[in-house]
Amino acid sequence: MKIAVIYMSRHGTTGKVANLIAEKLEREHPVDVMNLARFPALSPEPYDMVIIGGSIHLGQIQEEVRAFCERNLELLLQKEVGLYICCLLRERQEVQLRDAFPVKLLAHSKTHACLGGEFLMERMDHEDWVVARVAAKSDRSVSKIDFQAIDKFCESLLKGIHA
Ligand SMILES: Cc1cc2nc3c(=O)[nH]c(=O)nc-3n(C[C@H](O)[C@H](O)[C@H](O)COP(=O)(O)O)c2cc1C
Numbered sequence: 001m002k003i004a005v006i007y008m009s010r011h012g013t014t015g016k017v018a019n020l021i022a023e024k025l026e027r028e029h030p031v032d033v034m035n036l037a038r039f040p041a042l043s044p045e046p047y048d049m050v051i052i053g054g055s056i057h058l059g060q061i062q063e064e065v066r067a068f069c070e071r072n073l074e075l076l077l078q079k080e081v082g083l084y085i086c087c088l089l090r091e092r093q094e095v096q097l098r099d100a101f102p103v104k105l106l107a108h109s110k111t112h113a114c115l116g117g118e119f120l121m122e123r124m125d126h127e128d129w130v131v132a133r134v135a136a137k138s139d140r141s142v143s144k145i146d147f148q149a150i151d152k153f154c155e156s157l158l159k160g161i162h163a
Pocket residue numbers: 008009010011012013014015054055056057058059060086087088089090092093096116117118119120124127128129131132
């Protein structure tokens with residue numbers, strides 16, 4: 001089983017989560033972790049399982065993630081798929097997850113989840129820092145990566161698949 005984790009990240013958290021997922025899955029299967037920003041023409045073709053992650057800013061996932069899913073939809077529907085977002089508004093996570101990916105892909109996915117998020121103040125430009133400071137009511141970085149949800153996500157992906 002060849003696995004790809006394909007992600008897009010603004011300040012690094014979705015990439016960090018991609019690597020945590022890969023660490024767990026590569027105990028049993030070869031995993032490639034790829035940043036869509038670096039490989040915009042990436043194809044999921046060589047992989048049996050494709051995990052796609054993006055982060056939410058002002059309610060939206062990265063346009064590049066959306067476009068990747070649309071462009072490769074037919075191919076992705078023939079593969080094992082896992083979908084995740086990184087975000088911080090707990091009460092919005094279901095809606096944001098639903099809006100982030102094509103309906104058909106969500107329905108087809110083996111699992112989909114919000115895996116938490118972070119405000120990494122030192123990595124933000126001024127505009128993002130202002131939004132984050134108001135949302136967090138603080139200028140300190142916040143780390144709420146959901147490690148339990150990552151474990152559950154990986155377990156669901158591996159269910160029924162043998163090494
Ligand atoms: C400018 C800005 C806007 C954000 N908007 C949202 C939002 O609409 N909903 C949400 O749940 N989280 C929001 N977040 C939190 C991000 O989803 C969180 O910081 C995430 O970990 C970012 O991941 P990344 O560094 O991989 O891009 C926002 C963060 C910033 C800095």
